[in-house]
Amino acid sequence: MTSHPKLEIRDLRKxxxxxxxxxxxxxxxxxxxxxxxxxxxxxxxxxLLSQISGEILPDAGSIWLDGGDITRMPxxxxxxxxxxxxxxxxxxxxxxxxxxxVAMAVQAHSPGGFNLWKNARRLARLREPALQALxxxxxxxxxxxxxxxxxxxxxxxxxxxxxxxxxxxxxLLDEPMAGMGAEESQRMTALLQTLKGRYAILLVEHDMxxxxxxxxxxxxxxxxxxxFTGTPDEVRRHPDVRAAYLGEED
Amino acid sequence: xxxxxxxxxxxDTYVPALASPPRITRSALVNAxxxxxxxxxxxxxxxxxxxxxxxxxxxxLIYAIAxxxxxxxxxxxxMVSFGHAAFFGLGGxxxxxxxxxxxxxxxxxxxxxxxxxxxxxxxxxxVAALAGLAVGFLSLRTSGxxxxxxxxxxxxxLYFILVGLMVYGGxxxxxxxxxxxxxxxxxxxxxxxxxxxxxLMTLWIVVCRRIVNSPxxxxxQSIKQNPRRSVGLGLAPLGYRLTAFVLSAAxxxxxxxxxxxxxxxxxxxxxxxxxxxxxxxxxxxxxxxTIFGPVLGVAVYLGLEQVATGWTEHWMxxxxxxxxxxxxxxxxxxxxxLAGGKQ
Numbered sequence: 001m002t003s004h005p006k007l008e009i010r011d012l013r014k015x016x017x018x019x020x021x022x023x024x025x026x027x028x029x030x031x032x033x034x035x036x037x038x039x040x041x042x043x044x045x046x047x048l049l050s051q052i053s054g055e056i057l058p059d060a061g062s063i064w065l066d067g068g069d070i071t072r073m074p075x076x077x078x079x080x081x082x083x084x085x086x087x088x089x090x091x092x093x094x095x096x097x098x099x100x101x102v103a104m105a106v107q108a109h110s111p112g113g114f115n116l117w118k119n120a121r122r123l124a125r126l127r128e129p130a131l132q133a134l135x136x137x138x139x140x141x142x143x144x145x146x147x148x149x150x151x152x153x154x155x156x157x158x159x160x161x162x163x164x165x166x167x168x169x170x171x172l173l174d175e176p177m178a179g180m181g182a183e184e185s186q187r188m189t190a191l192l193q194t195l196k197g198r199y200a201i202l203l204v205e206h207d208m209x210x211x212x213x214x215x216x217x218x219x220x221x222x223x224x225x226x227x228f229t230g231t232p233d234e235v236r237r238h239p240d241v242r243a244a245y246l247g248e249e250d
Numbered sequence: 251x252x253x254x255x256x257x258x259x260x261x262d263t264y265v266p267a268l269a270s271p272p273r274i275t276r277s278a279l280v281n282a283x284x285x286x287x288x289x290x291x292x293x294x295x296x297x298x299x300x301x302x303x304x305x306x307x308x309x310x311l312i313y314a315i316a317x318x319x320x321x322x323x324x325x326x327x328x329m330v331s332f333g334h335a336a337f338f339g340l341g342g343x344x345x346x347x348x349x350x351x352x353x354x355x356x357x358x359x360x361x362x363x364x365x366x367x368x369x370x371x372x373x374x375x376x377v378a379a380l381a382g383l384a385v386g387f388l389s390l391r392t393s394g395x396x397x398x399x400x401x402x403x404x405x406x407x408l409y410f411i412l413v414g415l416m417v418y419g420g421x422x423x424x425x426x427x428x429x430x431x432x433x434x435x436x437x438x439x440x441x442x443x444x445x446x447x448x449x450l451m452t453l454w455i456v457v458c459r460r461i462v463n464s465p466x467x468x469x470x471q472s473i474k475q476n477p478r479r480s481v482g483l484g485l486a487p488l489g490y491r492l493t494a495f496v497l498s499a500a501x502x503x504x505x506x507x508x509x510x511x512x513x514x515x516x517x518x519x520x521x522x523x524x525x526x527x528x529x530x531x532x533x534x535x536x537x538x539x540t541i542f543g544p545v546l547g548v549a550v551y552l553g554l555e556q557v558a559t560g561w562t563e564h565w566m567x568x569x570x571x572x573x574x575x576x577x578x579x580x581x582x583x584x585x586x587x588l589a590g591g592k593q
Contacts, residue, residue, distance in 0.1 A: 078484070096472070
């Protein structure tokens with residue numbers, strides 16, 4: 001594949017006082033690629049995602065989306081540019097129903113957000129895409145349930161449904177399997193499998209079975225540095241990676 | 251248009267909102283009974299000879315407009331404005347100051363209808379909204395305790411400006427010669443003025459209900475529940491919060507203008523921090539984030555004041571514990587308790 005990357009990170013750096021969370025990270029996600037980012041706890045994976053999504057401004061380096069520099073673009077403009085994020089700890093609206101939550105994601109990128117008069121819960125242009133997204137992640141039957149009453153695994157599914165509803169071309173998924181049981185993880189893996197090829201995905205995940213089943217390429221992040229990028233097989237065989245990360249699991 | 255999802259096994263039980271017939275819910279019943287009681291007030295007053303009732307209830311309606319306005323930002327946007335009385339005072343002083351000049355034979359921009367309610371009330375609303383835009387624009391850069399303090403500061407600023415306006419009575423306030431005029435209606439008649447206030451309160455409640463259920467209102471509530479997520483979805487919170495703040499200031503300004511007409515008197519106390527606190531207590535008592543709730547909150551507040559001041563001048567000693575109990579045990583206030591859980 002020779003086309004330019006969907007998402008490219010060049011020599012990104014971020015420190016919090018003496019803590020160097022990101023120390024010159026280089027990374028690219030190609031069109032249609034599922035790129036996994038792995039690393040031990042505290043490696044700076046979530047900090048990296050937060051810089052890509054604009055919540056944290058990097059100290060140095062740059063972030064490129066579709067060949068355009070988005071390093072300094074305000075966070076709320078990035079979804080419109082094609083970048084959607086899901087959160088490691090579900091960031092949902094607890095007083096809304098599942099359908100309301102996804103409808104907010106639909107509304108966020110459609111016109112008429114400042115409509116003060118129409119009943120939002122009866123607008124088919126918001127509600128139908130929301131129901132479709134819920135159906136896609138397997139939550140169709142739970143549309144009317146308040147988020148605070150959803151099970152943990154369902155919240156993770158909802159988190160994904162919201163990211164999918166943003167009409168983005170790049171997905172940043174922060175541990176979609178976090179806290180899930182084995183069966184739920186398998187279902188989520190199957191779900192992510194259906195997204196492959198349609199989006200460029202940067203997946204942060206601790207579940208190695210899922211990573212090796214899904215990823216086209218894997219980047220290993222240790223103490224804020226990318227120590228290796230390669231295919232899942234290459235990563236598995238790489239001695240430094242085994243020492244730094246996978247070794248812990250043996 | 252279909253809302254059915256074929257692959258879902260439970261979709262049959264999903265009742266589309268569009269097709270659902272209007273049902274009489276408990277909250278709709280509470281609202282209908284409330285409105286009926288309001289309409290009957292002047293009749294009850296003349297039947298029982300308790301003419302003070304109309305005045306008491308007019309005060310109630312005016313406070314209700316202010317409390318509903320505050321609920322728009324407090325309950326739906328988690329913006330704790332501790333200076334909202336500023337807009338109440340501004341609305342009142344617009345009426346008071348123009349009335350003062352009309353009384354001296356001047357007119358507003360040389361126009362002879364300077365005492366017309368249809369001009370003065372929108373003007374009061376516009377002035378309050380404009381002030382809301384400025385205060386909101388500056389205050390909404392902060393959040394939490396800082397937002398409370400900065401809105402309090404703006405409220406106190408206006409209070410001391412009004413105290414300093416010696417031409418308009420300064421500390422002593424300003425008496426108003428006559429109520430504004432509405433074509434075809436005699437606002438000097440207490441019952442007529444009461445019904446005008448009732449119509450405006452009802453209209454404002456309907457408008458606010460539409461606003462909170464609109465796409466804008468949903469966005470505002472989403473930002474209240476989880477601003478991080480809303481930004482992550484692509485919403486810029488400031489625009490939503492500021493719009494809500496301006497709408498709230500406008501409604502509170504209308505209440506101030508009506509108060510000036512009701513009392514035929516305005517004073518800096520209208521925008522003192524105690525008044526802001528009163529409005530907040532009313533909203534919290536009734537139930538934040540319900541629109542109807544604050545109306546009940548005003549009823550409880552004024553009712554308690556009416557009854558308890560008969561026993562002791564320190565009636566706040568009674569209000570305090572009641573407020574604490576409501577906050578601790580009834581998150582949705584009196585309305586939540588009457589109308590049941592969340593709709």
